[in-house]
């Protein structure tokens with residue numbers, strides 16, 4: 001076993017195949033940034049040339065400024081009977097400009113003949129030509145051998161021929177794909193053993209789907225048999241039952257097999273990053289996910305309560321802090337002080353020395369979370385809360401009141417149908433100001449009115465734009481009415497930040513998040529303004 005196993009994330013490509021998961025380009029950029037924080041080795045960004053959004057993502061990839069991860073573009077080998085330099089898809093892969101290109105190739109005769117409608121030997125030539133061409137153009141080339149395990153079971157020689165052809169042509173990695181997800185760990189081990197014998201020089205990878213519930217186990221089995229590259233997605237996103245959960249795989253490799261695939265400091269951020277990504281995918285994080293789930297270290301107190309307090313290690317398989325999680329007692333809940341301290345540090349506040357303050361923040365976070373708030377993605381709202389507890393939340397204005405009404409307009413006067421109207425009244429330095437605006441919905445109208453009423457005193461708010469808006473209805477565990485959580489992402493063109501609001505209805509929740517967004521910006525900007533230099537002083 002090598003202790004340099006690649007962690008290859010395909011959340012943005014294979015993960016995005018999940019039913020109900022739709023990523024905007026802004027989402028993809030943000031998630032790529034979070035994956036880089038996690039320090040995965042490779043980020044597969046999408047399929048340029050085939051999916052327009054992915055082409056645009058790669059065009060903007062230089063904005064990402066990745067510190068650790070290497071970007072990969074995914075695409076197929078040249079088409080049958082087409083010269084590789086004339087193939088448009090291959091040209092799009094080069095145009096994506098990524099250091100790594102991952103080619104998908106058929107490795108199953110049935111798929112070659114029926115889906116590609118070509119011969120097994122032409123398929124091998126397509127693999128060889130495309131790898132050589134991309135390598136000659138300076139790309140590191142990985143090959144995903146699609147349906148490898150099904151082919152290995154029915155036409156073993158051809159499956160091995162594909163791996164050999166890719167290796168000979170210069171592929172740095174040949175990932176064996178359990179495309180149908182039907183494998184078991186023992187069979188994966190057997191196949192990897194056979195490939196190693198047949199093509200001894202090849203660096204092998206594993207791409208597992210979870211149809212047998214074994215995607216993680218199959219990935220671990222492949223590594224134990226000698227694979228040194230694992231592919232997967234955050235939170236196990238993917239079509240059908242999903243892909244291998246890349247975090248569970250990597251954390252198992254690191255914490256159980258001592259392979260060190262992720263640096264220790266990014267492992268300690270694993271829970272936060274997994275949850276932040278689930279806010280951007282707008283798919284609720286699974287409480288029972290290994291390592292990072294909110295229940296992963298939650299103990300029903302009862303009989304064991306006092307023993308857990310004395311020695312929690314007796315009841316948990318690792319120290320939850322290693323993955324940025326916390327032990328929780330379900331009866332007397334301890335909100336995560338460690339994660340609050342970590343997040344505070346990340347935002348530039350050193351809370352380590354102040355146990356009393358940490359306790360106060362933890363209590364407030366816990367109380368807000370019980371009402372439906374989440375701060376995993378809403379860093380800006382968390383920072384405002386922190387500033388408040390530190391006594392440093394600057395005061396800019398007071399909201400006197402606001403209201404919004406839905407307009408039952410049937411006809412358009414100026415080409416646009418404004419369906420809502422909002423009025424916002426605030427007090428700034430003792431002076432009352434009021435504004436009324438129309439919008440294409442109540443939240444849009446409120447957003448406009450709030451900015452208009454503030455813009456005289458705070459012209460810098462003109463730079464702020466709302467870029468993303470996510471609504472989630474939360475079932476209440478206690479059987480009371482459901483509440484609505486709204487996450488708003490805003491930008492001033494240079495930085496972006498996310499705020500959260502929770503209320504009984506979507507308009508009120510949106511208002512809370514909108515207000516936080518503008519206050520956060522004013523607070524951040526007022527920090528950035530240097531104190532005035534006294535007259536006569538020289539710098």
Ligand SMILES: [Zn+2]
Pocket residue numbers: 014179207209
């Ligand atoms: Zn796949």
